[in-house]
Amino acid sequence: MNYVLGLKCKECGHRTGVLPVHVCEACFGPYEVEYDYGKMKGKVTRESIARGPRSLWRYKDLLPVDVPRVGFHSGFTPLKRAVRLAAELGCSDLWLKDDSCNYPTYSYKERVVSVAISKAIEFGFDTVGCASTGNLANSTAAHAAQAGIRCFVMIPHDLEQGKVLGSLIFAPTMVRVRGTYDDVNRLCTEIADKYGWAIVNVNLRPYYTEGAKTYGFEIAEQLGWRLPRHTIVPTAGGTILPKVYKAYQELIELGLVENNQPGIHSAQAAGCNPVVTAIHKGVDIIEPQKPNTIAKSIAIGNPADGYYVYQAVKASGGWGESATDPEIVDAIKLLAKTEGIWTEPAGGTTLAATIKLIQQGRIPTNESIVISITGNGLKTQEVVMNELPYPSVIEPKLSEFGKLLEQSRLNERAPVPEAAVV
Amino acid sequence: MSIRVRIPSPLRGYTNGADVVESPGANVGEVLNNLKTQAAGIETRLFKGPNQLNRFVNVYLNDEDIRFLKNLDTPVKDGDEISIVPAIAGG
Numbered sequence: 001m002n003y004v005l006g007l008k009c010k011e012c013g014h015r016t017g018v019l020p021v022h023v024c025e026a027c028f029g030p031y032e033v034e035y036d037y038g039k040m041k042g043k044v045t046r047e048s049i050a051r052g053p054r055s056l057w058r059y060k061d062l063l064p065v066d067v068p069r070v071g072f073h074s075g076f077t078p079l080k081r082a083v084r085l086a087a088e089l090g091c092s093d094l095w096l097k098d099d100s101c102n103y104p105t106y107s108y109k110e111r112v113v114s115v116a117i118s119k120a121i122e123f124g125f126d127t128v129g130c131a132s133t134g135n136l137a138n139s140t141a142a143h144a145a146q147a148g149i150r151c152f153v154m155i156p157h158d159l160e161q162g163k164v165l166g167s168l169i170f171a172p173t174m175v176r177v178r179g180t181y182d183d184v185n186r187l188c189t190e191i192a193d194k195y196g197w198a199i200v201n202v203n204l205r206p207y208y209t210e211g212a213k214t215y216g217f218e219i220a221e222q223l224g225w226r227l228p229r230h231t232i233v234p235t236a237g238g239t240i241l242p243k244v245y246k247a248y249q250e251l252i253e254l255g256l257v258e259n260n261q262p263g264i265h266s267a268q269a270a271g272c273n274p275v276v277t278a279i280h281k282g283v284d285i286i287e288p289q290k291p292n293t294i295a296k297s298i299a300i301g302n303p304a305d306g307y308y309v310y311q312a313v314k315a316s317g318g319w320g321e322s323a324t325d326p327e328i329v330d331a332i333k334l335l336a337k338t339e340g341i342w343t344e345p346a347g348g349t350t351l352a353a354t355i356k357l358i359q360q361g362r363i364p365t366n367e368s369i370v371i372s373i374t375g376n377g378l379k380t381q382e383v384v385m386n387e388l389p390y391p392s393v394i395e396p397k398l399s400e401f402g403k404l405l406e407q408s409r410l411n412e413r414a415p416v417p418e419a420a421v422v
Numbered sequence: 423m424s425i426r427v428r429i430p431s432p433l434r435g436y437t438n439g440a441d442v443v444e445s446p447g448a449n450v451g452e453v454l455n456n457l458k459t460q461a462a463g464i465e466t467r468l469f470k471g472p473n474q475l476n477r478f479v480n481v482y483l484n485d486e487d488i489r490f491l492k493n494l495d496t497p498v499k500d501g502d503e504i505s506i507v508p509a510i511a512g513g
Contacts, residue, residue: 011478023432023478023508025432025435027467027476027478028432028467028476028478028479028508028509029478030478182487183485186480186482186507189430189507189508190430190507193430193431287489288487288489288490290490302480302487302509304509307477
């Protein structure tokens with residue numbers, strides 16, 4: 001936090017202090033945290049970062065918090081070399097940044113929540129809250145429980161069971177709203193206005209979004225202080241993609257990595273793709289949509305930072321693609337079968353979009369690629385329930401098993417060696 | 423005909439703190455434009471040009487985003503309520 005200058009409006013440049021505000025009073029644009037990079041040079045180095053904890057707080061110098069209060073085991077998730085998936089897709093340098101195992105609620109949201117709740121406590125708030133499509137509520141409720149702070153989570157009424165239970169278990173006050181996420185979000189903005197609570201993704205948004213940079217910092221550090229030529233990121237409200245772009249640019253600015261022109265691509269569900277639509281049209285006006293997709297976690301028809309996703313994609317020379325619901329499910333299964341990772345629809349969307357971008361030649365197969373996995377499939381079981389028929393039950397007899405094995409040999413790609421059957 | 427317009431807190435400096443203001447007009451654009459008679463200067467925050475809303479302002483007519491209706495040309499009738507909500511929120 002030593003390096004924070006204050007808040008600056010992304011649109012008109014108007015500045016204000018370190019306050020729990022997100023809307024510029026001059027032009028209604030969004031505030032963003034501003035840092036003194038000059039002061040960082042020589043002090044924030046690869047070595048200083050390597051001395052940090054093996055969590056997202058490793059990058060504390062580039063985050064707007066004085067005293068971390070939660071998230072001590074969050075972040076620093078695996079960057080996995082995807083060898084078998086690469087073979088399927090014909091790629092040579094393919095990686096998965098895997099937040100599906102993030103602590104303690106298995107999604108990338110731990111990053112933004114850890115920063116927001118720490119900041120809320122610094123500001124003296126006694127209640128935190130959020131509007132969520134599921135993962136954010138889970139993470140906010142869990143971290144609020146760890147910090148011992150009161151918590152409200154607001155969700156659309158029809159979320160997956162895993163996402164609903166995944167918040168309820170931490171005993172927040174949950175509000176289920178009849179409507180879409182966009183309805184919930186709007187209500188939450190009005191609540192933040194009226195009750196003076198720290199709504200992590202509303203009035204604490206400038207601090208909240210900074211946490212997402214750690215996803216990008218870790219990619220760079222784990223790749224050996226190298227930026228991938230292509231990073232594909234799912235777009236919901238538009239938080240992660242612009243901050244991955246900012247993270248890469250900050251590392252370049254500080255001289256920690258070489259500028260190899262890293263491209264950033266947006267992935268959305270075909271049933272809710274306002275940003276990819278704008279990218280394809282080449283116009284920076286994001287037209288809102290009514291979402292219609294199984295990818296509920298990214299079903300945001302009116303993305304708050306959609307415009308900034310567009311800008312980051314354009315500035316980085318990236319592109320965007322959409323995935324249909326069947327393509328999303330197929331991608332979830334492909335990832336699980338080749339890499340042993342079970343992701344939720346947002347991750348399936350990102351892999352499916354990556355496949356299209358490779359097929360289109362927008363991502364050359366011989367360049368370094370990082371696919372963003374942002375959440376865990378255990379929380380969205382409904383999506384694959386009909387895709388994974390249970391095998392039939394056998395009696396506990398060796399002969400029954402033998403029959404089963406014989407049948408499965410006929411179904412398998414590779415035959416089971418004789419020696420395995422005794 | 424006067425329509426109720428709900429004003430978010432970043433704009434209440436223009437309305438002397440009022441969170442609801444009644445304003446006349448036959449469509450959403452007129453109602454918003456006419457706010458300036460009671461809240462001088464508010465139009466500079468709402469509009470970036472004639473008939474063009476500031477990108478960061480979302481306007482709802484009876485809880486429906488006007489971009490799904492007829493934008494500023496959406497007609498209004500007695501009993502309707504317009505809400506102005508800053509767009510920068512949500513994750």
